[in-house]
Amino acid sequence: xxxxxxxxxxxxxxxxxxxxxxxxxxxxxxxxxxxxxxxxxxxxxxxxxxxxxxxxxxxxxxxxxxxxxxxxxxxxxxxxxxxxxxxxxxxxxxxxxxxxxxxxxxxxxxxxxxxxxxxxxxxxxxxxxx
Numbered sequence: 001x002x003x004x005x006x007x008x009x010x011x012x013x014x015x016x017x018x019x020x021x022x023x024x025x026x027x028x029x030x031x032x033x034x035x036x037x038x039x040x041x042x043x044x045x046x047x048x049x050x051x052x053x054x055x056x057x058x059x060x061x062x063x064x065x066x067x068x069x070x071x072x073x074x075x076x077x078x079x080x081x082x083x084x085x086x087x088x089x090x091x092x093x094x095x096x097x098x099x100x101x102x103x104x105x106x107x108x109x110x111x112x113x114x115x116x117x118x119x120x121x122x123x124x125x126x127x128x129x130x
Contacts, residue, residue: 004084041087
């Protein structure tokens with residue numbers, strides 16, 4: 001799982017608590033919670049799209065490195081998992097789906113499921129032996 005904290009500065013009509021604190025303090029807070037935050041900030045959609053794609057690739061590589069280290073070296077220490085902090089201006093809700101995934105919105109959350117392993121579908125199927 002790759003959590004994405006979206007801070008667009010608004011919650012109904014006011015910024016959220018985490019959107020009000022300074023960048024450095026937010027980074028220290030998230031590190032204290034055990035995460036490695038990767039920040040994506042800006043207001044130009046084209047640049048933000050490229051930055052988000054690059055940041056997601058970096059975070060997924062971090063996840064793969066952590067998993068590989070745990071499997072190969074039997075490392076059971078608590079890793080510092082990556083997360084993304086997205087800071088953008090307030091905007092619409094976005095599209096319902098893209099070619100890469102279908103998103104499901106529920107109670108203000110949007111989930112987009114994807115697989116980190118090539119050639120393995122992101123949804124698991126089970127079969128019952130008769």
